[in-house]
Amino acid sequence: MFKVIKLYSIPARHTPSLVKYRSASQIPQLSSEKYKVKRKDFSTVQANDVNYFKSVLGEDRVLTEEDDVLSFNIDWIRNCRGQSKVVLKPKSTEEVSQILSYCNERRLAVCPQGGNTGVVGGSVPVFDEIILNLGLLNKVISLDDISGALVCETGCVLEKLDNYVRQHGLIMPLDLGAKGSCHIGGNVSTNAGGLRLLRYGNLHGSVLGIEAVKADGTVIDCLKTLKKDNTGYHLKHLFIGSEGTLGVVTKVAIHCPAMPKAVTLGYFGVENFEKVLQLYKSAKSSLGEILSAFEMADFDSISSTARILNLPNPISDFPFYVILETHGSDEDHDKEKLHRFLTNEMKSGLILDGTITSEPSKMQAVWNIRENIAPAGIVGTYLFTFDVSLPMKNYYEIIPKLRQRLGNKVNLVFGFGHIGDGNLHINVVMPEYTREVAELLEPYVFEEVSALQGSISAEHGVGFRKPHYIHYSKDRSALGLMRQIKTLMDPNGILNPYKVLPDE
Template sequence: MIRPLSLFIFNLNKQNVKTQVKFASTVLPQFSSEKYGVKRKSFGVLQPRDIDYFKSILGEDRVVTDESDVLPFNIDWIKNCRGQSKVVLKPKTTEEVSKILSYCNGKRLAVCPQGGNTGLVGGSVPVFDEIVLNFNLMNKIISLDEISGALVCESGCVLENLDDYVRERNLIMPLDLGAKGSCHIGGNVSTNAGGLRLLRYGNLHGSVLGLEAVKADGTVLDCLRTLKKDNTGYHLKHLFIGSEGTLGVVTKVAIHCPALPKAVSLGFFGVENFENILNLYKRAKTSLGEILSAFEMADNGSVSSTVKNLKLSNPISDYPFYVLVETHGSDETHDSEKLSRFLSEGMESGVIVDGTVTSEPAKMKTIWNIRESIAGAGLVEGYSFKYDVSIPLRNYYDLVELLRDRLKDHQAKVYGYGHVGDGNIHINVIVPEYTKNMYSMLEPYIFEEVAKLKGSISAEHGVGFRKPQFIHYSKDESALQLMKDLKKSMDPNGILNPYKVLPD
């Protein structure tokens, strides 16, 4: 049995509350290879001469080999996966990345690209002794065209820092995540992160204008264009968006930043049942239309446990479900009136039981903190199994109820929350500790139920290390074979993020 790390630091200085685990704890997660029964592939083994070569490129200070210093890079933030890497490399330039990969490819040394390490499927940490290629130091903003909104930056830029930068110039990043204070734009692109406002601004396949990536053999692929339209042949950038570092390593990104909304309003509503949430969503699309930017839901367990565990305050009373509706527009009076009218009509019809509407930044921050902190808050209670799936809206909450019934005789809590606007629900199953019996109760059961509804076993977190053996529930054999062919063509030695995305 594996007990979760229990020492937490609550950092309230960020825009949203984050839960970070202190690695100094004496209790560590089990090695992923042992926990999930994975065998090491026939890669090269790191030698002292390899370390010497990396130091000749990066210098002593950017080659990390001390075991205690390497440890945080071996563990994912939810303490589910743990690798056995012996070295972390911290390049500052694309040229350094190219030299590292070229060398590793020649020696058949496996590499694990790593950004902010905020992933939830183990994609950003090693499984065995892969070399960690960390992008913390590739964090420069290269250019911003304030007319077109095209931002060009290095892949290690923190999402929140980019958003702060463009906001000062009346623009906004098209992506917003609960982990924005630590996640990197390169990792966002590599995992095709979705986030809270995909309903309004779309996914990264539409927002990313171009990128630069380094292939496994060190070849630098320059697709770093800032054009909205470029119809010259294959759209190669899309190969890297969502490929999780298995086809190449993203080093620079060009992304379109929409205009900063002049007016932002937020509604937080209590709802009696999920059927009323669907009713409310239909009304929101009609009544709020062009200003609707987010439509989120969370069940009572998600919200009440977050409020309790993180000592937050809930602006409304206790209800079975909560809905968060955000609008982005250009006229604060007009938008606030529309949202207030939406609340009034919802309450008159009985669809909304209680609610509040605000345009005050401090109050909006308080409400968003509740929603954005759900993922981390569950870690306080024990071990957290996290699932991220897309299913038809009519069946959106069914899986939560099925799991509660399946686990009714076990000591487990099942919470459901997510992005109603794009059909993505997150499910947290909280147990006192990890056991193989509980794991077998959940997987592949959850993915089988998703497949019955023709859903996706990963809506936005990716496949990573945790889901390759289940990817066939969402991709047929012909699609999987084409993915394997692409991998073989672009990374014939398989050194880039092995054990991830594709099943063996």
């Protein structure tokens, strides 16, 4: 059987894209069994097919050994496991095009895979889909440091890109906990949001151009670096957030904003959620254009993460924590604004205690805790994670409701997220997966969110885990049009099957 395993710890700030499994007990159940899915009528990979792939990619970039393929079949939260026999590692758009064209002809299903940091099973196969791992498409193509336009290949790791553009006085317009592993192409394909959407906007706004390969191998070249280009339909948006089901993103052009000259971080303890909301309103008003992040995490989010990963928490215990960050062009002005805000809100009682710092190592210590809340949830335990959008006034209501509903069937229920975007992450931690808890959670969470006109997936996407819940957020007419577009772009349905759209 598969080799050994144990996932003891997570490297700080990184979600593991390729974990080496060393204990059989850590290998999750097959998705097809766990979720009772029926294989669709695709062809199966034959020796001839493997030979073809080797003729295109060479021997080295076609993995077929069970051991080599295993980790590509499993998502990092160990929720989903596919049964692929082949991993392909193209190095160019042309190779991707050749592979897809062949698979389309042969009716071989394909699962495109970036950094494999998703949490809805979108980036691992369900059955024996060929894994098209894009990690070797990882070159920066160009950077215009005046306009801020970066052009790069799909497999570039977000953090590496950020380090690169910082050398040119720019930053990437998105930042998320998985930055050390996630790929820009995966970010684009899933319309990733992250920590600073509040300030720098979403990817539909900041992606300037895309090159993508359709299921039949056609390369769609919309790789312009222009901020404005109203010539025909804005095709690039079809590939943003469609999770690899309409095409495989191979190159991305993206607008990088100027690196702030001054960065300051505030980390505050707050008495209750109502006061977190009031603090957000006050920050928006007092800090205005320099506010770059406003994150909230409840006590269990922070304390369990600090404990499990042995990270120091710079302030003592509070029911709620707020992480607030400013990006500005004048340190004195920013400090003055922040000081005024802090003085007022200590006086008003919205902030109970806290710390403000501009020291990179201290800021990093706080971000380390925040960004590891999700990864910490899987260390030695099983994690259910939800990612919802809600009206601000109802934002936190669901957490106490869930605690009551689940009682001692689980270890912890906690909530954290991006207040300014109305985006709450809900984590439910338990010793191991049980159907009982799964059924208490789903569709309950989606029903609650839908009743409040929220989104059942704010930024994590639909993937494999949520297609049958998508109707909680999208109506029949929209789903009908989505299906038509899928059929148009991928008539044989080979791209990332079992994902995003539910069966009719």
